[in-house]
Amino acid sequence: MAHLRGRIRQLETGAPASGSLMIGSGCAALDRLLPEGGFRRGSLVEWIESRPGGGAGSLALQIARQACQQQGVLVVLDRGAQVYPPALAAWGIDLGRVIWVQPRDLQEELWCWDQALRCPAVAAVWGELRQLDSRAFRRLQLAVEGQGGLGLLIRPAAARTATSWADVRLGVEPCAAVRNRRIRVQVLSCRGSAARGQVDLEWEEWSGQLRKAGETCAGGLVAGLADPAVACRSTGA
Amino acid sequence: MLYCREAGRGERVGACSPAAYQRGIRPGMPRAEAAVLAPVSAASSPLHFVGYDPHPDRLALQALARACGKFSPLVGLNDTEPPDGLQLDLTGVPPLLGGEAALLEQVAAFFRQSGYRVRLAIADTCAAASAVARWGAPSTIVPPGDLSQLATLPVAALDLENRVRQQLRHLGIEQIGQLQRFSRASLGARFGRQLLMRLDRLSGALVQTLVACRAPPVWQVDQAFEHPLTDRGLIEVVLGELAVRLSRQVSSSGRGVLQLEVRLFCQGGQVREMRVVFFQPSVEPSHWVALARLQFERLDFPEGVQRIELAAGVTAARERRQGQLFADSSPGEASELAQLIERLSNRVGRERVVRAELVADAQVERAYRCLPLAGFPAGESAAAAAPCRWGPLCRPLKLYRPQGVEVLGVAGDGPPAAFFLAGRRQRIARSFGPERIETGWWRGPSCRRDYYRVETVAGQRFWLFRRLQDQRWFLQGEFT
Numbered sequence: 001m002a003h004l005r006g007r008i009r010q011l012e013t014g015a016p017a018s019g020s021l022m023i024g025s026g027c028a029a030l031d032r033l034l035p036e037g038g039f040r041r042g043s044l045v046e047w048i049e050s051r052p053g054g055g056a057g058s059l060a061l062q063i064a065r066q067a068c069q070q071q072g073v074l075v076v077l078d079r080g081a082q083v084y085p086p087a088l089a090a091w092g093i094d095l096g097r098v099i100w101v102q103p104r105d106l107q108e109e110l111w112c113w114d115q116a117l118r119c120p121a122v123a124a125v126w127g128e129l130r131q132l133d134s135r136a137f138r139r140l141q142l143a144v145e146g147q148g149g150l151g152l153l154i155r156p157a158a159a160r161t162a163t164s165w166a167d168v169r170l171g172v173e174p175c176a177a178v179r180n181r182r183i184r185v186q187v188l189s190c191r192g193s194a195a196r197g198q199v200d201l202e203w204e205e206w207s208g209q210l211r212k213a214g215e216t217c218a219g220g221l222v223a224g225l226a227d228p229a230v231a232c233r234s235t236g237a
Numbered sequence: 238m239l240y241c242r243e244a245g246r247g248e249r250v251g252a253c254s255p256a257a258y259q260r261g262i263r264p265g266m267p268r269a270e271a272a273v274l275a276p277v278s279a280a281s282s283p284l285h286f287v288g289y290d291p292h293p294d295r296l297a298l299q300a301l302a303r304a305c306g307k308f309s310p311l312v313g314l315n316d317t318e319p320p321d322g323l324q325l326d327l328t329g330v331p332p333l334l335g336g337e338a339a340l341l342e343q344v345a346a347f348f349r350q351s352g353y354r355v356r357l358a359i360a361d362t363c364a365a366a367s368a369v370a371r372w373g374a375p376s377t378i379v380p381p382g383d384l385s386q387l388a389t390l391p392v393a394a395l396d397l398e399n400r401v402r403q404q405l406r407h408l409g410i411e412q413i414g415q416l417q418r419f420s421r422a423s424l425g426a427r428f429g430r431q432l433l434m435r436l437d438r439l440s441g442a443l444v445q446t447l448v449a450c451r452a453p454p455v456w457q458v459d460q461a462f463e464h465p466l467t468d469r470g471l472i473e474v475v476l477g478e479l480a481v482r483l484s485r486q487v488s489s490s491g492r493g494v495l496q497l498e499v500r501l502f503c504q505g506g507q508v509r510e511m512r513v514v515f516f517q518p519s520v521e522p523s524h525w526v527a528l529a530r531l532q533f534e535r536l537d538f539p540e541g542v543q544r545i546e547l548a549a550g551v552t553a554a555r556e557r558r559q560g561q562l563f564a565d566s567s568p569g570e571a572s573e574l575a576q577l578i579e580r581l582s583n584r585v586g587r588e589r590v591v592r593a594e595l596v597a598d599a600q601v602e603r604a605y606r607c608l609p610l611a612g613f614p615a616g617e618s619a620a621a622a623a624p625c626r627w628g629p630l631c632r633p634l635k636l637y638r639p640q641g642v643e644v645l646g647v648a649g650d651g652p653p654a655a656f657f658l659a660g661r662r663q664r665i666a667r668s669f670g671p672e673r674i675e676t677g678w679w680r681g682p683s684c685r686r687d688y689y690r691v692e693t694v695a696g697q698r699f700w701l702f703r704r705l706q707d708q709r710w711f712l713q714g715e716f717t
Contacts, residue, residue: 049717051695051697052658052697052715052717053693053697053698053699053715053716053717054696054697054717055696055698055716055717056717057634057635057717058629058634058716058717061634071570072570073574082635082636082637083634083635083636084605084632084633084634084635084636084714085593085594085595085605086595086604086605086625086627086632087627087629087632087633087634087636088593088634089595089625090625090627090628090629090631090632091629091634092629095592095593095594095595095622096592096622098592098593099577099578099581099590099591099592099610100590100591100592100593100607101581101585101589101590102585102589102590102591103585103589104585104586104589108584108585111584112581112584112585115577115580115581116577116581119573119574119576119577120569120570120573121570121571121573121574121577122574122577128717154717173696174695174696174697174698175696176666176692176694176695176696177696181630181692181696181698181716182696183696203629203630205630206628206630207628207629208628208629208630
C-alpha cells in the first residue's frame with residue numbers, strides 16, 4: 001500500500017521518491033499521525049492555530065529545526081517584526097543560519113514567500129501568513145514543488161474554511177494540563193490520503209522535549225515519580 | 238552631553254562636552270560617577286548620555302587627515318586604539334611654507350577655522366611629537382637632535398600599561414629623564430619590553446611606520462540627456478550601459494561592488510535615489526541591473542530624467558567571500574543563497590533582511606541585535622554572540638510592544654487570576670514566575686519588571702509583566 005501511495009505521489013508531483021525527502025518531527029506519535037510518516041520536502045504544511053498563544057508556531061518551528069538539521073538555512077518571514085530571536089535560539093535554532101525577513105505589506109510578503117520557497121539552498125520557510133487567497137496559495141505550492149524546502153505556514157483559525165493547497169493541513173489546539181504544556185494536533189486534510197487522526201502531545205516544561213501526552217520518557221521519569229499518584233505502590237493483584 | 242563606552246567593568250565616559258567638563262566630569266570616569274556629578278551641579282540643564290561609537294570618530298579623523306594633505310604629502314592617524322590624533326610627515330616641507338614656526342601657525346589656523354581646538358608639536362619622531370603635543374607646552378617645536386625636552390615629560394606620555402605605570406609610581410619615577418639614568422638591561426628586566434620599545438620610538442632608535450590616509454577612489458559614471466527621458470524601458474537601457482562602463486572601472490582594480498548608488502536627476506531639480514545592495518562583491522553588470530529593477534519598478538518619478546548617475550558606494554576585494562555566514566553550504570548553494578539574499582534585500586530593504594545575534598543584556602528588548610545581510614563587507618561584526626541561556630518554553634516566540642492590560646484578582650506580589658485580552662476575560666490556570674528583570678538605574682529610565690508566563694484555562698500561554706514602579710500590568714508576548 002505504502003509503495004503504491006509513493007508511486008502515485010511521485011507521478012503527481014514529478015518528485016523523485018527517496019527516503020531522505022522525508023523529515024521526521026522528532027516525535028514518533030506525531031509522525032504516526034501522518035500517512036507518509038513525516039513531512040515531505042518540497043511541500044507546504046499549513047498549521048491552523050485555533051487560538052492565539054496556542055503553540056502552533058512552536059510546533060512548526062520544531063519541524064523547521066528538524067528540516068535544517070543537515071544543511072540549508074531557515075527563512076523566517078515576519079511581516080509584523082514580532083518574532084523574538086532569543087526564543088528561536090532557545091528552541092535550538094542556530095541564529096547564524098536564519099535569514100529573518102520583515103516584509104512591509106501583504107504583496108511583499110507573498111513575494112518573499114515565493115522567492116524563499118524557490119531557493120534550493122533554503123531548507124525551511126517558517127512564518128505566519130494571515131491572508132492568503134487560493135491563487136496565491138497555489139502559486140506558493142508550485143514554487144516549492146520540486147525544491148528541497150519545506151514551507152511551514154501558520155494560519156489563523158479563520159483559514160480553516162478557506163481553500164488550501166497545502167500537502168498537509170494540521171489543526172493545533174491548546175489544552176489545559178496540570179503538568180507540562182499540552183496541545184492537540186489534528187490532521188484536517190492530507191493530500192492523497194483520507195487519514196483524519198488526532199493526537200495529544202506535550203512539551204516537557206523544562207527541556208522542551210515533545211512527546212505524546214501521558215507518555216513518560218527517561219527525562220520525564222523524575223517528574224513522573226514526583227507525582228503523588230504514582231508514588232503510592234499499587235496493591236492490586 | 239556625554240558619550241559612554243563599554244569598558245572592562247561597566248560603562249565609562251568616552252568623551253564629554255565642555256559643559257560636562259565644567260561639572261567635573263572627565264573622560265575615563267565610570268558612568269555612575271558622572272551621573273552622580275551631573276544633577277548636583279546643575280539641575281537646570283540635565284546631561285544626555287549617548288552610546289559611544291568610535292567608528293564615526295575614526296571617519297571624521299580620516300577626513301581631517303585628508304584635509305591636512307595641503308600641509309604634508311603623508312598624513313596618518315596615530316597608532317592608539319581608537320586613534321586620537323593625526324601625524325604629519327614634514328620631511329622637506331617647512332622651507333616651502335615659510336619655516337617650522339609659520340607652518341605650525343598655519344596648521345593651527347586651519348583647525349581653528351574648522352572649529353577644532355588642537356595641540357601641536359614638531360619633533361624628530363612621531364612618538365616624540367605626539368608625546369610633546371599631549372604633555373608638553375602648547376605648540377612646541379623640539380629642535381633636531383634635542384632630547385632634553387623629552388626628559389622633562391611625565392612617564393604617562395609613554396602610554397604604558399597600568400601595571401608598569403603603578404610600578405614606576407611606587408619607585409618614585411615620574412619623568413622620562415629619570416628612566417634614562419637606568420641601563421637598558423635593567424629597564425628591560427624590571428619593566429618589560431613595552432617600556433623599552435616606547436623609549437626607542439621616542440628617541441628614533443626604533444622606526445615607526447606611518448600609515449597614510451588616502452581618499453578612497455571614486456568610481457562613478459553618468460550620462461546626461463538633451464531631451465529628458467520618461468520611458469522606463471529606455472532608462473533601463475541607459476542603466477545597463479552605465480553599469481557596463483562602471484563595472485569595467487571597478488573590476489580592473491580587483492574589487493567588486495557591495496553597494497551601488499543610482500541617482501536619477503529629474504527635471505525641476507528633483508533627485509530619485511536607489512541603493513542596490515549585494516551579499517557578495519559583484520562586478521556583473523547584468524546582475525546589477527536585474528537587482529536595480531526590483532527597486533526601479535516601485536520608483537515613481539514625476540518628470541523626465543535629465544541625467545543618470547551610477548556610483549560604487551561600498552566596494553570590497555573580490556576574492557574575499559562572505560566566510561562566516563552559512564560557511565558549510567556547498568558552492569552552488571552559497572551562490573543560490575547569495576542571490577536570494579540580494580533579491581530580498583533589494584525589494585524589501587536592506588534593514589529588513591537581517592541576521593539576528595544574541596546580546597548579553599537583561600532587558601528583554603535589548604537581548605538581540607540585527608545585522609543586515611547585504612551591502613557590507615564580511616567580518617565587520619567581530620563581536621562574539623552571547624550564548625542562549627533559556628529553555629524553549631521560557632521565552633515567547635512573538636514579542637509585542639508592551640501593552641497595558643486590565644487584570645483581576647492579584648494576590649499580593651503574585652500573578653493575577655485573570656486578565657483581559659481584546660475585551661475578553663482570560664482566566665489564568667497556571668503561572669510560572671516571577672522572573673525579575675531590572676536594568677541599572679544609570680542607564681537612563683530604569684526598567685524594573687516581574688515577568689510571569691501564564692497559561693489560561695484553555696491552555697494558551699502569554700507573557701505578562703508587572704511594572705514594579707507603579708504595579709501596572711502589561712502583556713508583552715505570546716507563546717504561539
